[in-house]
Amino acid sequence: MNPYLAGVLLGLVVLSANLISGRGLGASGAVKSAIVATVDVVAPAHTESSEYYEMALGTHGNPLNNWLVYQVLGVLVGAFLSGVLARRLKWKVEHSPKITSKTRLMFALAGGVLFGFGSQLGRGCTSGAALSGMAVFSLGGFITMAAIFGTAFALAYFFRKLWI
Amino acid sequence: MAPFVVYDIISENTNLLMAFFIGIGFGFILEQAGFSSSRKLAGVFYGYDAVVLKVFFTAAIVGMLGLLFFSLFGWVDMSVIYVNETYLYSAIVGGVIMGAGFIMGGYCPGTSFCAATIGKIDAIVFIGGMFLGVFIFGEGYPLWKNLYMAEFMGFPKISEFFGINEGIFVLLVIVAAVLMFWGAEWAEKKFPREEY
Numbered sequence: 001m002n003p004y005l006a007g008v009l010l011g012l013v014v015l016s017a018n019l020i021s022g023r024g025l026g027a028s029g030a031v032k033s034a035i036v037a038t039v040d041v042v043a044p045a046h047t048e049s050s051e052y053y054e055m056a057l058g059t060h061g062n063p064l065n066n067w068l069v070y071q072v073l074g075v076l077v078g079a080f081l082s083g084v085l086a087r088r089l090k091w092k093v094e095h096s097p098k099i100t101s102k103t104r105l106m107f108a109l110a111g112g113v114l115f116g117f118g119s120q121l122g123r124g125c126t127s128g129a130a131l132s133g134m135a136v137f138s139l140g141g142f143i144t145m146a147a148i149f150g151t152a153f154a155l156a157y158f159f160r161k162l163w164i
Numbered sequence: 165m166a167p168f169v170v171y172d173i174i175s176e177n178t179n180l181l182m183a184f185f186i187g188i189g190f191g192f193i194l195e196q197a198g199f200s201s202s203r204k205l206a207g208v209f210y211g212y213d214a215v216v217l218k219v220f221f222t223a224a225i226v227g228m229l230g231l232l233f234f235s236l237f238g239w240v241d242m243s244v245i246y247v248n249e250t251y252l253y254s255a256i257v258g259g260v261i262m263g264a265g266f267i268m269g270g271y272c273p274g275t276s277f278c279a280a281t282i283g284k285i286d287a288i289v290f291i292g293g294m295f296l297g298v299f300i301f302g303e304g305y306p307l308w309k310n311l312y313m314a315e316f317m318g319f320p321k322i323s324e325f326f327g328i329n330e331g332i333f334v335l336l337v338i339v340a341a342v343l344m345f346w347g348a349e350w351a352e353k354k355f356p357r358e359e360y
Contacts, residue, residue, distance in 0.1 A: 001193075001197055001198075003194040003197060003198075003215045003218035003219050003222070003224050003288075004218055004219075004340075006193055006196060006197035006219045006222075006344075007197075007219040007221070007222020007223045007226065008222055008223070008226050010190070010193045010194070010197075010219060010222075010223035010226075010227060011192050011223040011224070011227045011230065012230070012354035013186060013189045013190050013193060013223075013224065014223060014224075014226070014227035014230075015226065015227050015230035016186060016189070017186050018166075018167065018227070018231060018245055019166040019167055019168065019234065019240060019309070020167060020168050020169065020174070020179070020182050020186070020242055020332070021167060021168075021169050021183065021186075022166075022167030022169060022245050022246055023167075023169050023245075023246045024246070025186070025190055025274075026275060026335075026357045027272070027274035027277060028273040028298070029293075030267040031291075031294055031295055031298050032298050032302075033216070033274065034295070035295060035298045035299050035302060036217060036302070037208045039299075039302065039345065040307070045177070045246075045268070045301050048301075049183055049310070050302065050305065051305060051306070052301075052302050052305035052309075053173020053302060056302075058229070058324075065180070066177050066312065067179065067180060067183045068183070070180045070181070070183035070184045070187065071183040071184065071187035071190070072277060072338060073184060073185040073188055073195070074185060074186060074188040074189075074190065074191060075187045075188070075190050075194070075274065075277050076187075076189020076191060076277055076280075076281050077184075077191065077281075078188035078189060078190060078191030078192035078193075078194075078195070079191035079192065079194060079195040079200065079277065079278035079281045079282065080186060080193075080282065080331065081188070081192055081281035082168065082176065082191070082192045082193075082195035082196050082278075082283040083195055083200065083281060083283075084194070084281060085259060086195070087196075088200065089282050089283055090282070090283050090284060091283045091285060092202055092284055092285065093284075093285045093286050094201060094202050094270075094284060094286055095202075095203075095286070097248050101317060104262050104286055105260075105285070105286060105289045106304075107268045107269060108202075108268075108269050108270065108286040108287070108289040108293065109268070109269075109272075109289050109290070109291065109296075110265075110268050110270050110291065110293065111264075111265040111266065111267075111268035111269015111270065111290060112267065112271075112290035112291060112293020112294040112296070112297060112307025113265070113274070113293040113294070113296050113297040114261050114263065114264050114265030114269070114272060114292075114293075114297060115262050115265030115266065115269060115272060115290075115293075115294055115297060115308070116260075116273075116293060116294035116295065116296060116297020116298040116300075116301070117261055117267055117297035117298070117300055117301050118257075118258045118259070118260070118261030118262035118263075118264075118297075119258070119262060119273060119294075119297075119298070120258070120259060120297075120301035120302070121254050121258035121261060121308065121311070121312060122222045122254060122255055122257075122258020122259050122261075122262060123248070123249065123251065123255070123258070125272055125273045126220075126262070126266075126272035126273070126275075126351065127190075127263060127273065127274045127301075128248075128274070128344065129248060129255070129259075130220075131210050131220065131223060131224055131260075132227075132248070133228075133247075133248040134224040134227070134228065134288070135207045135223075135224055135227030135228050135230075135231060136201075136207075136227075136228075136231065136245055136246070136247045136248070136322040137247070137322050137330060137333070138226065138247050138250065138318040138319070138320075138321065138322070139250045139317065139321065139325050140248050140252075140255045140264065140320075141248050141253070142257065142341075143228035143250070143255045143256060143320075144256075144258065144259040144262075144323050145259070145308070146259070147255070147256050147257075147258070147259020147260050147262070147263060148259045148260075148263045148266060148272075149263065150259075150263065151184060151238060151260045151262075151264055151266075151267075151281055152260065152263040152264070152266040152267040153209055153328065154263075155262075155263070155264055155267045156206075156209035156210060156267055156319070157258060158211065159167030159267050162268070162284035163206040163207070163209075163210060164210050164212065164227070
């Protein structure tokens with residue numbers, strides 16, 4: 001799809017979320033809900049004694065019965081449908097020919113850990129803090145967006161072998 | 165009057181159902197735009213593929229303009245639309261950590277979900293890492309609580325912060341975006357790009 005057209009459509013999805021539900025999109029928040037729910041089932045005494053888990057449980061009730069969790073389930077369905085239509089379904093480890101699949105997967109894991117951690121500290125990821133935050137003119141949204149893209153740009157040289 | 169759920173035009177349960185449909189649109193568009201490929205996403209940082217920049221800024225501008233127009237028409241009550249809170253230090257440090265994760269992992273959370281559904285194994289591993297990262301944050305919370313809570317500024321809008329009108333601010337963002345798009349088109353021609 002033409003990227004500018006995709007951008008317009010994505011902007012309309014952000015707009016719809018705000019008009020229907022009074023909030024923006026997200027992704028990392030659903031991971032948080034899943035972690036909090038899991039920890040609460042495995043070790044309920046632990047969640048009670050932890051300020052962070054208590055806070056998350058207090059605001060969400062059942063952590064899985066939450067707007068973002070349903071929205072992310074939709075993301076999985078929508079992306080899969082698009083992949084089917086575009087005939088892109090294929091098991092694959094994508095990486096530059098200069099590195100092995102093992103290297104790629106190690107960096108994917110490390111990147112995931114950093115992104116997961118950073119999204120909690122920054123109260124949202126590229127979707128929730130940056131994109132949706134910008135749509136509602138949030139100062140924090142613009143700051144987080146600049147920090148994410150600025151840092152990735154600044155570090156790009158050191159990780160170039162992963163991609164080019 | 166929007167937002168529908170606040171004005172009881174739809175129920176809480178319908179709102180959750182709508183979240184699912186909104187998610188379908190979100191995931192479908194991300195995948196259609198090619199965001200299920202880490203090399204395509206990372207391309208913006210090397211200039212060989214700037215699709216991230218184009219989609220991201222176009223979407224942010226459409227969202228901003230949409231809300232601005234709807235509020236001017238009196239169709240949406242902006243006072244109840246959620247504006248992300250600003251904790252200055254955690255917004256910066258969190259963003260820096262996410263940026264490092266982006267260039268190392270090649271995905272952000274939303275795009276990793278899209279890539280995983282079409283079979284990208286690197287995306288599945290990235291998601292595993294993300295769960296681990298969130299868990300580490302939760303378990304070690306007392307260690308970074310001070311940073312997490314520091315410099316709370318409330319729920320400021322960037323236009324208010326700079327003391328300018330929202331419309332003027334969007335105009336500035338549009339001008340900046342057009343310049344970036346021009347640079348992006350130039351970079352894509354200059355740097356070779358292969359099929360991946």
